[in-house]
Amino acid sequence: MATRAGLDHVRELLQLATGDEKHEESSTSTLDALWVLYDRVLRVDPDSPRDEDRDRFILSKGHGPSAYYAVLAAKGFFPEDVLAGFLEWGNPLGSHPDRNQVPGVEASTGSLGHGLALAVGSALALRAKGSTDQRVVVLCGDAELNEGSNWESILLAPRRRLTNLTLLVIDNHSSSIPMGPWEPRLGSFRWDVVVVDGHDQDQLYDALSSRSHERPNAVIADIPEGEW
Amino acid sequence: MVSDMRTQLARTATDLLEHDPNVAVVLAEISVDRFERAIAIAPDRVINVGIMEQTLVGVAAGFAMEGFHTIAHTMAPFLVERPFEQVKLDFGYQGLAGTLASVGAPYDYGTEGGTHHSPGDVGVVLTVPGTDVLVPGCAAELDRLLREAYADDRLTYLRASVAQNDVAFEVARGRLEVVRRGTRATVVVVGPLLSRTLTASEGLDVSVLYTPSVAPFDSSGLAAVAGPDPLVISVEPFYEGTLLPSLADALRHVPSRFATVGVPRRFITTYGTVEEHDRELGMDVAGIRRRLVAALEPG
Structure with a gap:
């Protein structure tokens, strides 16, 4: 399947997947980070989406997956015209992604606070297999990190020195409890923390493509309120 | 083969x-001491997460997403x-396989109070479609069923208990x-209640069937x-009526009558041994016989 790169094209595709307006801000605030991941960071193959050697990406928050779907379609994981049936009966693209229906989706998510533990397990499993260079990236929302289950995993991952794990937080300030400041908070759990402009693709690339050799990695993509 | 199910669980898993x-x-x-050899063999594949049960699962x-058969305990x-x-x-929902292996149900930690009892565990797990629920009657059966769950690579709840059958x-x-x-x-007797049910039903003109397999059930x-x-009278080591x-x-194709003998559906607020709880809850030999006889009386 031919792929057409370019964020402008992804934005066009995003216009096909309508009907989930309540999650629109949740979706568009992930767009730059998702595009950088799939265009420049993750080693994934749309022709072999479950290839053993791939990097893993989990959209933990699940909400607002239309940007995720648009990126996957642009990269050739499934035909672009599938986006036009978003949320419709018989179409695999629902308002939360399903790993058993959508090629390229690693985990079925939507209930908040599940993806990080799955990612920790996946990272541990890859290490147990002897993998040294594969990465697991999990995207959480700032409000999702209200969920206590995440903090279990935030405690566990440094204990296990999961340097192959990256927690990408899209901080669009949707949490009614402010979650920052991120560096001291996650740093006190012994994560390597970088805060970047969530719309600046070069900053996102630099942060997401680097990797600590001592600690799990946290990249905080800051999206100011109103700039979703 | 060892004498208790919990040790057998660790041995078979190892x-x-x-x-x-x-x-x-x-x-x-829980049970980390019993997995010391496993940890020595494969430290990257035996993970003690600490006291964080959501993260445990x-x-x-x-791990299951990466193709492992994982035993969570x-x-x-x-x-x-x-x-x-x-x-x-x-x-x-992800459609993943693995074995969730428990100890302690329904009230093995008899002195610990209601926070540590779990007579509702099987009923809860049965709400997850496609999950096998296995309640072995002794350590040897646990060994056999754990190996079967591993070989078939299905999502399985395996429940180990202190109580065991003689055979x-x-x-x-x-x-x-x-x-x-x-x-x-x-x-129909489930798991570790068989021996006491056989004793309790002596002299009663009843068939006794035994299974550790709550799901799938041998219809x-x-x-x-x-x-x-x-x-049909069930004798169940979990909340009565679960089966x-x-x-x-x-x-479903024949007119049938049912009665259930199981753990009464109320919170347990007493402290004591498993045997004392069995007696209090009508789950010892005398209690099961009393309940069987009552079920056999004409309505």
Whole structure:
């Protein structure tokens, strides 16, 4: 399947997947980070989406997956015209992604606070297999990190020195409890923390493509309120 | 073979771990001492997450996503009740296989109070579609059933308990054993209650069937023994009536009567030994006989 790169094209595709307006801000605030991941960071193959050697990406928050779907379609994981049936009966693209229906989706998510533990397990499993260079990236929302289950995993991952794990937080300030400041908070759990402009693709690339050799990695993509 | 189910669980899991690099064990502090050899064999595949049960199940599912058969283990209320949504979504909804192996149900930690009891565990797990629920009657059966769950690579809840039967059967998932034949009723016994039920039903003209396999349930096996106008009495080591939907489904083509003998559906607020709780809750030999006799009396 031919792929057409370019964020402008992804934005066009995003216009096909309508009907989930309540999650629109949740979706568009992930767009730059998702595009950088799939265009420049993750080693994934749309022709072999479950290839053993791939990097893993989990959209933990699940909400607002239309940007995720648009990126996957642009990269050739499934035909672009599938986006036009978003949320419709018989179409695999629902308002939360399903790993058993959508090629390229690693985990079925939507209930908040599940993806990080799955990612920790996946990272541990890859290490147990002897993998040294594969990465697991999990995207959480700032409000999702209200969920206590995440903090279990935030405690566990440094204990296990999961340097192959990256927690990408899209901080669009949707949490009614402010979650920052991120560096001291996650740093006190012994994560390597970088805060970047969530719309600046070069900053996102630099942060997401680097990797600590001592600690799990946290990249905080800051999206100011109103700039979703 | 060892004498208690909990030690057998660790031994069988360790053996599987030793012979298959695609087996992992995830613990949450409970039973870590019993897995010391496993940790020495495969420290990257035996993970003690600490006291974090949601993450216990989530991490186990993460291993399963990578193709491992994972055995997640802790006490029953903290394995399937506290992190129930992780069981439902991280394993069930994702369509992943693995073994969730518990100890302590229904009230093995008799002095610990209601926070540590779990007579509702099996009922909870049965709400997750496609999950096998296995309640072995002794250590030898646990060994056999854990190996079967591993080999078939299905999502399985395996419940180890302190109580055990005097005899072991060559059990298999989805199979009832006919232990005794009678005419007035068919008694279906689950897991470690068989020996005491056989004693309790002495002199009663009843068939006694035994199974550790709550799900899948041997519907055809029950229908074949129960006959055309049956009275079926379940004896269950969990909340009474948990098995009833399976019994009713098995006998849906014949007019049937049912009675249930199980843990009463109320919170347990007493402290003491397992035996003392059995006596209080009508789950000892005398209590089971009393309840069987009552069920056999004409309505």
